[in-house]
Amino acid sequence: MTQPSIAKIAVFGDIMIDSYWIGSTNRISPESPVPVVNINHTENRLGGAANVALNISKMECPVTLSGLVGVDQHANELASLCQSNHIQTDFVTENGFATIMKLRVISRQQHIVRCDFEEAPNLKPALLSKITDSLKKIIDQNDLIVLSDYNKGFLSDPQALIQYARSQGKFVIIDPKGDDFSKYRGASLITPNTSEFEGVVGKCQDEATLFAKAEKLRKELDLDALLITRSEKGMTLFEKDKEPVTFSAKAQDVFDVTGAGDTVIAMLATQIAKGTPLPQACKIANVAASIVVGKMGASYVTQEELDYALGQSDRPHNLVLSKEALLHEVKRAKMNNETVVMTNGCFDILHRGHVKYLEEASKLGHHLIVALNSDASVKRIKGETRPIMDETSRATVLASLSSVAWVTLFDEETPESLIRAVLPDVLVKGSDYSVEQIAGADAVINNGGKVELIDFVDGYSTSKAIEKIISSSK
Template identity: 50%
Template sequence: MKLTLPRFDKARVVVAGDVMLDRYWHGPTRRISPEAPVPVVRVTGSEDRPGGAGNVSLNITSLGAPVWLLGATGDDEAADSLTNSLESAGVFCDFIRHEQAPTITKLRVISQHQQLMRLDFEESFSESFQEQIPEHLEKLLDNADALVLSDYGKGTLSDLQSLVKLARSRNIPVLADPKGADFEKYRGATVITPNLSEFETIVGPCPDEKTLVEKGQKLRRDLELDALLITRSENGMTLLREDETELHFPAQAREVFDVTGAGDTVIAVLAAAIASGMPMPEATALANIAAGIVVGKLGTATVSLPELRRAVSSVHGVERGAMTREQLETVIEEAKSHGERIVFTNGCFDILHAGHVGYLEEARKLGDRLIVAINSDESVTRLKGEGRPINSVERRMAVLAGLESVDWVVPFHEDTPETLLEMFKPDILVKGGDYTIDQVVGAPIVHEHGGEVAVLEFLDNCSTTAIVRKIRKENVTA
């Protein structure tokens, strides 16, 4: 399975669920209290982090995807801290504040890298307060591409079925990370992502793969789910879908330091990928790679887009061949992150000849990656006249993509490649022929972005137009 990162910035995700504040007090411990046999911690520092649905939202926004978070909090300082942290990270917060209940807060006392105590501050929100969630969600779904239900069993999502039906009635995918012993409340969701322990709590022990798949498919059918994704720690993940063979994804982590928050990362990446239009298997593979990154970090953590790019590249390599503009923009960014120099050239390349091949080989030597932008059929006709091109754009792209010197081929319908140059910002723009540099179309754009422009001669003095004329002349003579 070849992976290309999607355009996360085009994926709009709504997260609804239990919002929590993870608060940490740090300090040294040098004595035992005279009042009781407990250590005395002199607090020298504190740290607040969004937890629960907040951490899921941070994972999504760290990929560059816009995210809206709906949750319930108290009307207190903890809610202010959560709002400030999340909004500064780019999360749009819609918090329903309750004056009679505190924001769910988990206070951890840490000394010498060890947790000595955890204090939980939480009370149940009133039923009338919980009834406001669907009303708020309905407004947020107007511009959503996916909905994540981040359920930690704290009561914010007391009526999950209404939320699932609300989103599915609008053809919006619904993803849920389930909690508790009742999965019936997730009926009709697009996909749920239980870990193995949560899954076995519902279906019973699964001593082997066959049992896991059989019980998983039965659960998926019973709950009317499109898919079931079981996360299995060191055994990776298993994706089950209707009328499809099960897919097993091996764990990607080389070294595990902390599994805290790994489930948040999985559902966050899965949701952002699906919201961007990525198929379920590819989205799962991406989430699996992200999980391998996050378990190598201490504490609840997020995965950044550059980290994910590097990991995908190390697993799959940077893809080559014919691409859309959006796909190419992603792989160019990945190549640049590794310090690779991008070379760009363009043309009709109607009938590929020795001059073209030699020219492209010389162009490739100027950098690490070569992009060939190729005129669409309509563009060639405008430039060359009726009867051209001889070969369709799909055939021309296929031939160019087969050359060893060419990394990526992309079509363009405009008469000039200036739009692509603005988008890709290549390090070197190359043109073949007897141009001077100031005559090369797009040269000012490349110079403005700090790039270079080079002019190469076509080898063997070949010409597609001359070849076409010769063929037509010989056909007339015959």
Template identity: 50%
Template sequence: MSLCPLFDTSSILVVGDVMLDRFWSGGTDRVSPEAPVPVVRVNDNACRAGGAGNVAVNIAALGGQATLSGLCGDDEAAGLLRKVIEAAGVTWAVCPSAPETIVKLRVMSRNQQLLRMDFESTMAPYADDIFSGFVKAQLDAVDTVIFSDYAKGTLTQVQDLIEQAKSQNKRILIDPKGKDLTRYRGATLLTPNLAEFEAVVGRCDTETEIIDRGTELLDDLMLEALLITRSERGMTLLQREHPPLHLPAKAREVFDVTGAGDTVIAVLAAALSAGESLENSTRLANVAAGLVVAKLGTATVTRDELTAVLSANVPSPFISKDRVFTEEDLLSKVAAAKASGEKIIMTNGCFDILHKGHVDYLSRARALGHRLIVAVNDDASVAALKGPARPINPLDARMEMLAALRCVDWVVSFSSDTPADLIAAIAPDVLVKGGDYRPEEIAGADAVLANGGRVEVLSFVEGFSTTALIEALQR
């Protein structure tokens, strides 16, 4: 993946509940004599696009082409909302058939929300206007459709809309609402937050329960993928015939979570439309979520902001020793990572001559969690295992090569016959081994299982092995 794709080729139709977000702000230095409430001297007011409108504005902020469709009234609020939408570079295709435009008014003081007032009525009686005219007219010009559901009634006929989009081979992403997810059957991807997900499948106390129930939901709803956003625990992406992808939260400071879900689905759709893989698009959306929650109110993220963060976090292949640790220092790193909710993956081996099989295996291991630890046999233990002619590469070189891989977070060495004691000390959430082992044959597996973790055995890529490479060189 490039640091950040160009989004100008992205063409996305956003359909859903549109609303005007109004912000009245000012100072407050006294309490009302009429009631025990603060008095705000309003000296500023602002209008922003809310709901599906915020999704469309987020796409435009990245440089993508967005069209907004939904329902509004023929009133002052609709005029203000259209002005905001079009100023952001979004095409307005909103149907003015409702009696009033939905408005959310927030009263702010010192960057704190004191009061929110909602002015709304259900859009359900007018939902047929969206299906029969406005959406059909816009589908030909886009490759991706987002349905942004805020349970205001605009998407009452969402199943008909999904079928219409599918009949034209459009990619369909949905930010769902409510307990009845069957109404979204057949979409490409759903992006529920953890609370919405658990409201449907039941409480999930472990990662395994999230994965198992999410996989069942994929089948039940005939989805291609499911992205569960989990606040401070990041995101989990589930796909058919792919290992789960867990991404830790990127936010350094959470100021306001308003509209964070809008940013996630906007960046995800824009990246997919620009040609990125689903995995890379999810990583970009995760970075964007970390940026937007540090902003006040319904906000957006630009491509320049994404690029700046990605550039700061790209590891240099030539400066990799900052990932090589002693056991003592590594244990401190692991404790901090666990405290922040990160999932620790661990594997071990000699890794004498690094090859494609190693890289493939380590990449698949890394996809199982947030941090991958690779424990490396020291030179003496390699010789004991492989014979006096091994290793080919000394320990320092092997560790530095591993640390240069993007999929590897931390590298540590061990000198004993097996890494069982080291594994027990680290207590990873998942212990991974490559080959045809049975879990009970893997060193350290008993300690991991006793600690509530799990053991995974991954197959190697056929045709690649260090021994075969050495024999070929000798020939």
């Protein structure tokens, strides 16, 4: 039986590098009354329309990204980041134009300053015509089109793209900018936030005014739908010939709203591409936005995070993470100067010795990771009769301990490859090992971390517990 093809999405828009410089702040500059930030971590991420493409890619949808870049190192970094995240690129390159970069300095989880490196591109009519012809070819090869407008110049006149895409039966979603939305006339859906919407139609003093102006704008622009994102008030969808629908915001500690709009439009695109009705797609996008605002900087939502938030995951516990989700949490912890501790084991039939060991390990830092041998891994090490408790049960019990931050499973006999990926600040093992015997210890030490050996409580072991159970059942 032929498998159905996966719908393909094209993202056109203003692309940029988001650069983060993160460090500690302990004093005020003697030169002027500003904080001195001692930078200890730097990171470049995909920004603008590139972040939209990243969010789509993380939902495992084929995506092509096009936008304007210069002939410079930042363009090379964009290409490399896109390649590593399975994003196909068709960049427009312009000599004399510097790829846009936004630099954020962050300390104690607060933005200290943002520095923008950008200039308006000089897109002459001949080049604009060439770009439009190139983008039309990309439209032909894709099923859904996203225009991510950051008002930087690449989408200054999107009408030719909208009209061509609609004439080919393509769904066109636009994240708009500016005080004139007439340039988006004829789109399938636009997604302004409240501020952007009021910048076009004027202040809305109450719900009734907002609803009336929204429907008026939708009709004037000949849109199939208009979605207004309203922060703590959620989102409201206005569709042709249908009553407005409001999706309440999900309660969430807001850590950083950077890139939340990117996640919304990306989630809408992936859901619509999969055939999800628009109201349901908005509901899912609303949940995704509540996840991403809990992360630092422009970020993305994983399928695992989304499934769990929607109540569709069979994950045994909210602290039992896949390797990808774990690495994301570790990255955030390290950016906040939080110490990551890691240990591993089978933990079959959890007993007092295990609990005491994990409590001592957790005291060595802010977050304790337990790398847990999968059932297949335990069988290879201890034989076919083990484990007594399956991996889901063991993971759930471990994740329920207050001393444990995250649990993750591994299939190998040792967690060496996982340790090398995580590179914890502290690697913990029982004192019956020497440092030389501990898998991954060299990688941790070479990275500036340390290895700690902890004594077990005498008289407690899983083997003894099993022997006692067997003898008592005879």
